[in-house]
Amino acid sequence: MCLTGSHAAECPLQLNPQRVVVRYGGSVSVTCNTSVPHDGMGWEASEGAMPMSKDNLITWRVSELTEWDIKPFCYLNPKNGDQCLSYLPVTVYNIRVCKSSSTETPDSVSISTVNPIGPMMEGNQYELQCDVLNVAPVQSLTVKWYKGQTLVNQTIFTDTIKTPVNETVTLMIRPDRSDDGVQYRCEAELELGEEGPRPPPKVTSKPLSVEVHYKPKHSNSTETINTSDEVTLNCTVKANPSPTYTWDSKLLKEKITSPVLPYSTLSPGNYTCIATNSQGGDSKVFIVKSTVSGDSCSLEISPSRVVVKFGDPVSVSCVASRPVRVLGWESVIAASHTQRDLSVQWQVDSLTDWIEEPICYGVFFTAPRQCEEKLNLVLYKKPDSVSISLVNHSSPVVVGREYQLQCEVHNVAPVQYLVLRWYRGQTEVYNHSFSELSPATPVQVSSILLIVPNRADDGAQYRCEAELKLGAEGPQPPPTVQSEVLSLAVQYPPDFRSPEEEIVEIREDSEMVLDCTAEGNPPPVYIWTSSNLQEKADQPVLTAASLGPGVYTCTASNILGKKSKQFVIKHKSKGESNKDAMEMLKFFPSNAEATVYTTHSVSVTV
Known part of the structure; x- marks a missing residue:
């Protein structure tokens, strides 16, 4: 016997086309021809079989193909040599759609929430679930996750099962405030090769809108405002749920709950705004300074912000831009002052005080009589x-x-x-x-x-x-x-590389290996059972040279489960019928097998 593929040169048959992709229920037509003398040729198939003919060209034709796992082949009985076969790879696909205006959308695509718990909380971790129903072949499936228009993850499948299956894919997310209102969706796509439809068939879930609750958070903790007359302090901050506001200042004579202070004129001083919701709160200090001509605080700290490692030295200068009575540093450690110079240093050989907040102050000859500037100091320590x-x-x-x-x-x-x-x-x-x-x-x-x-x-x-x-x-x-x-x-648990039943046909005196190797962790143990076995077999591989025809069952198991697979051994002699050749299709290489796919629905849950 000779085959297509690696043995194509031995079988003088030509198929046109050499591989077909057809919609479920659609029509298909493929010709088979030869140029050598023969005693007959024909098509064997579960649909559209053609009886043996003396012609040199015959056509396999089906007007409405409804067989998923179809395996047609053309056979030839040459005058010289054994019968040979040429197998036609067939992909039968199906994807149902409903039309709205000019846009095609998948039928039965839904989105829902599992165990509704209300809005998500910023910083918590959540699991989104995408369910793909009745998809085949699963090894052609890719499930893609999108956040808005951005692809964030995708999953491919390597299972070799041919019949439709249900698949569930999860995505772990930890939303933050920027994710409030964002939409997630998942998309199932079947890539069926060059002969498949273009673009590849796909179905997309409806979007899942995410609501995120997060606490108020100001962009900065302090804000300095210089004013000579009117000023408005605006504490509005974004949060979900919407925050409530309170103001705290010894300069205020009544309780204020508005995000904006309703005063046209504010006295110089500090005003603290606190924004709060169910997720927490955040405060911001507004420092109001007078800018009346000639009254500004003429102090400058250099550098204005200092980052120091715990235990390291630090040195900062404070400079007055006009004559001063006293210029100094108020500090827990290394306090200093001068009455003559316009510059004074704050210097520490080894900074180890976590609550240190140095302040430069100046007492001037003219108003304002005294002012001060606080050093922005960050003392840090790497984790142990x-x-x-x-x-x-x-x-x-x-x-x-x-x-x-x-x-x-x-x-x-x-x-x-x-x-x-x-x-x-x-x-x-x-x-x-x-x-x-x-x-x-x-x-x-x-x-x-x-x-x-x-x-x-x-x-x-x-x-x-x-x-x-x-x-x-x-x-x-x-x-x-x-x-x-x-x-x-x-x-x-164990899983076979090829889970389908294998039918092994061998000629007398030939040798065949039955390979039951499974992937599992812990590594599986094996047991073979058959009425033909005279002794216990516990290895993943059996040699069939001395085994008679019959059914051999291999079971692979570990602590998480077990799985079984059957091998059917048949002896084959020269000259058997084309009916036997049909049975042999069950164990021919994958490139001679039909590929069937369908995708019915996709859903996202959280």
Whole structure:
């Protein structure tokens, strides 16, 4: 017997076209011709079979193809030589659509929320779920996740099953305030090769709009306003739910709940606005200074912002731009003053005071008699260590279950400048900032990453990295400390590389290998059962040289499950019928098999 593909030169048959892609229920027509003398040729197929003919060209034709797993072949009985076959790869596809105006949209595509819990909270982790129903062939499927118009993730499948299946794909997100109102959607696409339809068939879920609740957060904590007459203080800040406002100042004589102070004239001094909602609060200080001609505070600090490592020296100057009675620094340590110079230094050999807030003051001969400027000082300390671990669990983990990874940062300051980054391999998968915290002294903080491992995560390496982003005045690159690497071992049940039943036909005295190797973790154990076996077989591979015809069942199992596969051994002699050749299609190479696909619906849930 000779075959197409690697043996095509031995079989003088030509198919036109050599591969077809046809819509389910559509028509198909393929010719088979030869130029050699023969005793007959024909088409064998579950639909549209053509009886043997003496012609040199015959056509396989089906007006309405409804067989998913069809495997047609043309056969030839040459006058010289054995019968040979030429197999036609067929892709039958189907995707139902309904039309609205001129736009095609997939039928039965829905989006819903699982276990509704209301709006998402900023900084919490959530799982979006995309369900793809009745899709085939799944090995041609790609599921893509979009955030707005941006592709954020995609999943491909390698299963070789031919019949329609349901697939579920998840996406982990940790929304922030910029995600409020953003729309997620998932898209299922079947890439069926050059002969497939263009563009590739796809269905898209309806968008899932995300509502995020987040606390008020001002762009800066202080604002200085110089005024000579009228001024308005506007404390409006974006938050969800909308915040309420309160004002605090010894200069105010009544309670104010508006984001804007309704005063046309404000006295010089400090006014603190506090914005609050169910997620938290944030405050902002407005410093109102008089700018009456000749009354400005003529002090300048250089540099105006200083970033110092804990224990390092620091030196800052304060300069007066006009004659001064006294110029000095008010400070817990290294306080100083002068009565003669227009410049005074604040200098410390080793800064170790976390609450230090140096203030330069000047007493002038003319009004204003005294004024002061506060130094913007940041004292920082790198973390002592950064650690990563599984929460209430140890490796290995089980595929499909939910786990928490925890990263702990020990003894870091100031925490509001800290960014903690999560990595899977070399890819950053999430980052967590702590800008809502305000302690100046060293603290310990942690971050949680939620994962649902799959088979591809076996051996994946996770780590986290703590980075202090201290601004342009801080060290460059920013100080960082990394955790050790956490290698994830994932356990999963056995699965065969080729799960379908295999029919093995061999000639007498030939040898065939039955390979039952399965992938699983822990590695599976094997057991073979058959009425033909005289002794126990517990290896994944059997040699069929001494095995008689019959059914051989292999079962692979581990602690998570088991799976079985059947091998049917048949002895074949020269001259068997074309009916037997039809049976042989069940174990021919994949490029001789039909590929069927369909996608009925896609949905996204959270």
